[in-house]
Amino acid sequence: MSTKNMIKISNLQKYYRTEEVETVALNNLNIHVKEGEFVAVMGPSGCGKSTLLNIIGLLDDLDEGSYLFNDIEVAKFKERGRSDLRKHNIGFVFQSFNLIDELTVFENVELPLVYTNVPAAERKRRVEEVLEKVQIMHRRNHFPQQLSGGQQQRVAVARAVVNNPKLILADEPTGNLDSNNGNEVMQLLTELNEAGTTIVMVTHSEHDAKFSDRVIRMLDGQVIMETSALKQNG
Amino acid sequence: MNNFKLIFRQLWRNRLFTLLNIVGLSIGISACWVIFRIVNYEFSFDQKQPDKELIYKVHTSYLENNKTDNFDGIPAPLPAFVKENLSDMALSVPIFNQYFERVSRPNQANNPLIFEDQKNIFGTTSDYFKLADYRWLQGNKDHVFKQPNEVVLTESRAKLYFPKQELADIMGKTLSYDSTLFTVTGIVEDLTYPSSFIGKEFIQIPSKDWNSTTWTNSNSDWQLFIKIKSHQVITPLLKSINAKAHEMTHEEFKKYGFSMSANVIPLSELHFTSFAQKSTDKKTMYGIIGIGIFLLILACINYINLTTAQVPHRAKEIGIRKTLGESQKRITFIFFLETFIIAILALLLSWPLVQIIQTSLSSYIPKEMYSFADNLTVLLFIAGTTILITLISSWYPALLINKVRISEVIKITGGSKVNMGGLSLRKALIVFQFVIAQVFVVSTFIIGMQLKHSLNSKLGFNKDAIITMQLPYKSYQNAGTDPFTYKHALTGLSAIKRVSLGHLPMSSDHWGNSIVAKSDTGEIRVDHQFKFIDEDYFKLYDIRILAGREIKLADSTSGIALNLVAIERLGFKSASDAIGSFVKIDDKDKQIVTVIDNFHSKNMHSKIGPLELRPSNKKGQLKTISVQLPEHQEKWSSALQQIEKEWKKYYPNAPFKYEFYDQQIKNQYENDTKFSKIINLSTSITILLSCLGLIGLVTITTAQRTKEIGIRKVLGSKISGIVQLLSKEYLKLIFISILIASPIAWWAMHHWLNDFAYKINLSWWMFAIPAVITLLIAFITMSYHSIKAARANPVESLRDE
Known part of the structure; x- marks a missing residue:
């Protein structure tokens, strides 16, 4: 783990407005994540952890505050800049897998490489390599709905890492999986982290949180506690 | 990644929507295609003439x-x-x-x-x-x-x-x-x-x-x-x-x-000069161009409605793509490409549709158009239209899809919770479509009523079981034969009831002149029409004599029959008052020997005017022969055989052709029937397009309300209650459309009916019945989706919570 901050968020404010009320989702939030670190974000439903993850992933705007990504201020980035930064640096793993139903396993994993203009032959090599790694190669021509939940999540992880991102954001990656499949996914993430990838994971599960280096606990849009986890390796 | 492969998978997955979209667009394209061919032909007249x-x-x-x-x-x-x-x-x-x-x-x-x-x-x-x-x-x-x-x-x-x-x-x-x-x-x-x-x-x-x-x-x-x-x-x-x-x-x-x-x-x-022979009305051309544009807009609206209805289902896919770094430009491009592919498929379907339209509306399409096929221009037009349709139809769904907030959709497994906004626009479009459709439905209904009225009104003469024949006018066909010879030959046949020579009572065959009668203040001049007849005419056509006696051939020098309108215009107090009076026609004295009741000598578009029936024995004036067949229809075929046999005797070089007179009267309304055919077609098209749009809107809202429906069912709502809940909102929209359409339809139909001297009176129920029909059609259209949604197991819809 490096001592350099990959993510540094200061004084972050995020509101949700409806016609009648304005709700504070994140309130004066400050966090940092170091390069190569594995951070788990925990807290009860509605505490703002997913919102935080969306902001880190540049999927959502912040209303006030600063967000430095590798020392570059990205809070004011336009959609195009965000999209560029995302596709080159960030991989996503979601609780509900979010695979595209119309695409095969191979095509789903290939997608990030298409957007970064990787040549076709190179794409094939890298997709096959990563599918081997997550042990789903034999299902490469199947569509997502033909796979089990655990298999789908492995495809999602493969898709998240195929572009060798510096950062993986995982939103309750084991939420829809049984414990065996969940452990497999956590193992995969740990391996990636050991290989140098920074991971920020939102989770409800104390068990999963034990795989991380540090746990950030949130309540009502604020960080209430940070603890170093007693890291377990499977 | 092959965009085409992905698009085709997408289209195949949503087969129903794809089909509805293709059908909708192909209707617009084929209508424009046919209209452009006609307009292009008419506007290219004389344009290539040197100097x-x-x-x-x-x-x-x-x-x-x-x-x-x-x-x-x-x-x-x-x-x-x-x-x-x-x-x-x-x-x-x-x-x-x-x-x-x-x-x-x-x-x-x-x-x-x-x-x-x-x-x-x-x-x-x-x-x-x-x-x-x-x-x-x-x-x-x-x-x-x-x-x-x-x-x-x-x-x-x-x-x-x-x-x-x-x-x-x-x-x-x-x-x-x-x-x-x-x-x-x-x-x-x-x-x-x-x-x-x-x-x-x-x-x-x-x-x-x-x-x-x-x-x-x-x-x-x-x-x-x-x-x-x-x-x-x-x-x-x-x-x-x-x-x-x-x-x-x-x-x-x-x-x-x-x-x-x-x-x-x-x-x-x-070519566009109104009084010139074989000219075309420019206004009509602009009218049909308008119809073409209209149908195209309706088709595009339909596409927009159906496609935006699918946006929530596709939002997740778009969200994932955006998360993985796909640019807005590329998403928009793929959307345009998808619309373009649908437009091309619609174009392919238009080809057979164009053939069907051209066949069914052949009487409206100038035959010569086919000899001057301008294929290149038509091809360019079709290509342009396809691109235009793509641009018009895809901008709104593309805009909407680009508005999708990634952070909202990636959490959701279905599309049911995505707030798509813009529903009011789609509702407005549906109202717009149904306004048009309703105007057509009302028009179809009223035009049908008027045509029925025209055909079934009492004409003032008998038209049933009568055949008419044109006597030959060409010299080699024995045009010189005295028509009375043939008439007498037919009169001698036992199978035939009556025979008469002369202009048909309701037809465009007549002459024009004016009658002058003396009055207290001087002279009264009345322009009138006259028809030449023979002495059996009144009996055969059952024309009612109000005063005087039946006309005879001996009257041909000075005796005439006038109708009641002529008598009134000439200032006589009554029918019997006129009998025996002398009037001047062409400076010659004529005596009124018969006054007949008014009958329709033209179709219902024209008022009954002054009419004279003038006995004649001149072959040049009696070119039509009417034959009354026996009452029993089974005897007709032998009667016709005998009539033909006699015809062959007197006119061996002329083909034997006859027409039933009631059918000829129907043909007087050929223009009205043609017009009604166009309106019927337009009604079907607009209703079809509107219903396609409605299906789209209902699909989206039932999808959005799946959870609500589930909760209501869990709490004990009946299926009928859910169907009512889902249908009510749309029936309200259609009701608004009907309210907007009714005065427009009233105005249009009032205008159209003005062309008839004898017409039906517009009444509230002529708008109410079509309104009920439209509401019913709309309800049936919606019920498939709403019943399906109402019958769905609530466990399914509530599970992903």
């Missing part, structure tokens, strides 16, 4: 009581006058229509080729070929009409008259026009573009016409084109012509209180 800006058609205008009446014809001496006196200003080209009973090839006893009633045979001068731009296949334009009785044929006619012969071999051959022989001295290629020069055979203008001195008689068969040397000569040219016309007609026309002058229409405007 078109220098060519004019001369016509006459009659000024009476400060009202000018234009007439597309000229006095016969005019072309020679221009040629002889004004040739320094213009080339004078007469086109005098020539009528021949038959054209045939002489000396072909074994294999006679006879062509009856050939059209477009023109008498002209060799100058015609300096004006019209023909390619000469045989002969030469500088060497025509040097000898008497020469004929120049177009290639199509040459091949018709001399099948399987080389064009060169046809030169010098003779053709018989009735009894006159003409020698073929030239063959020209048919014009390859739509033109006002429609001649197919050309002979020299008959000398009696060219040398005519009768300036007071104009005829629509006589036409004159001029090609001017420069635009400056138009004014002096017309001045000279009118000075001559005035000199030759003033004295005579002054007696009747009008004057005549000549005017010109530029060739480029001729």
Whole structure:
């Protein structure tokens, strides 16, 4: 783990407005994540952890505050800049897998490489390599709905890492999986982290949180506690 | 990644929507396709004619009581006058229509080729070929009409008259026009573009016409084109012509209180000049262009509705793509590409649809259009339309899809919770579609009612079990035979009830004149129509006599029958009062011997006017024979056989043709029936498109309300309650459409009915019944989706929470 901050968020404010009320989702939030670190974000439903993850992933705007990504201020980035930064640096793993139903396993994993203009032959090599790694190669021509939940999540992880991102954001990656499949996914993430990838994971599960280096606990849009986890390796 | 592969998977996955979209767009495209072909044909008339800006058609205008009446014809001496006196200003080209009973090839006893009633045979001068731009296949334009009785044929006619012969071999051959022989001295290629020069055979203008001195008689068969040397000569040219016309007609026309002058229409405007022969109404053209644009817009609205309905289902996919770094530009591009593919598929489906439309509306489509197919322009138009449809139809769904907030959709497994906004726009579009549809539904209903009214109203005479026949008018068909001979032959047949000669009671066959009656203050002049009849006419047609006696042939010198309207207009107090009175017609005294009840002598568009029935025994005045068949229909076939047998005896060279009179009366409403057919088609199209749009909107809202429906069911709601809940909102929209459409439909139908003298009265229920029909159609359309949503297991819809 490096001592350099990959993510540094200061004084972050995020509101949700409806016609009648304005709700504070994140309130004066400050966090940092170091390069190569594995951070788990925990807290009860509605505490703002997913919102935080969306902001880190540049999927959502912040209303006030600063967000430095590798020392570059990205809070004011336009959609195009965000999209560029995302596709080159960030991989996503979601609780509900979010695979595209119309695409095969191979095509789903290939997608990030298409957007970064990787040549076709190179794409094939890298997709096959990563599918081997997550042990789903034999299902490469199947569509997502033909796979089990655990298999789908492995495809999602493969898709998240195929572009060798510096950062993986995982939103309750084991939420829809049984414990065996969940452990497999956590193992995969740990391996990636050991290989140098920074991971920020939102989770409800104390068990999963034990795989991380540090746990950030949130309540009502604020960080209430940070603890170093007693890291377990499977 | 292959975009096409992905798009096709997407389209296949949503097969129903894809199909609805393709069908919707193909309706718009095929309508535009047909309309463009017609409009393109009509607007291309004379546009390829060389020097078109220098060519004019001369016509006459009659000024009476400060009202000018234009007439597309000229006095016969005019072309020679221009040629002889004004040739320094213009080339004078007469086109005098020539009528021949038959054209045939002489000396072909074994294999006679006879062509009856050939059209477009023109008498002209060799100058015609300096004006019209023909390619000469045989002969030469500088060497025509040097000898008497020469004929120049177009290639199509040459091949018709001399099948399987080389064009060169046809030169010098003779053709018989009735009894006159003409020698073929030239063959020209048919014009390859739509033109006002429609001649197919050309002979020299008959000398009696060219040398005519009768300036007071104009005829629509006589036409004159001029090609001017420069635009400056138009004014002096017309001045000279009118000075001559005035000199030759003033004295005579002054007696009747009008004057005549000549005017010109530029060739480029001729096809759209209302009083010109074979002209097309420009307003109608703009009308159908409007319909085309309208249908296209409806089709695009439909696409937008259906596609935006799918947006929530696709939002997740778009969200994931965006998360992985796909740019907005690329997403938009793929969306446009998808629309383009659907538009292309719709285009493919349009091809058979166009054939169906062209067949079913063939009476509206000019036949000549097919001989001048302008495929390249049509192709360019279709390509342009397809691109335009793509742009119009995809902008809104693309905009919407780009608005999808990634952070909202990636959490969701289905699309049911995505807030798509813009629902009010789609509701507005649905209302718009249904307003149009409802106007058409009401129109269909009212037009149908009026047609029924026209056909079933009492006409004032009997029309059933009567057949009519036109007696031959061609000399070789024994036109000279006295019609009474044939009539008497038929009267002798036991199978036949009655026979009568004369103009049919309701038809366009009649003559016009005026009746003058003496009154206390002087004279009353009444313009009227008269029909020639014989003595059996009243009985056969069951025409009611109000006063006087039945008319006899002996009355033909001075006795007449008048209808009640004529009697009233002439100032008689009653029908019996008029009997025995004398009136003047053509300065001759006529005695009113019969007063008949009014009957409809024209269709329901016209008011019953003053009518005279005049007995006649002259064969030239009695060209139609009516036969009343026996009451029992099973005896008709033998009666018809006997009628035909007699016909063959008296008119062996004429084909035996008869028509049932009730059918002929129906044909009087041919234009109305055609119009009603168009309206019916438009109604079907607009209702179909509106329902497609409705399906789209219902799909989206039921998807959005899946959870609500689930909760309601868990809490005990019945299926009917859910269906009601889902349908209510849309029925409300359709009700709003009906409210907006009703006054529009009322206005349009009021306008249309104004054209009928005898019409139905518009009433509230004529709007209420179509409204109920539309609501029912809409309800049935919606019920599939709403019932499906209502019957769904709530466990399914609530599980992902």
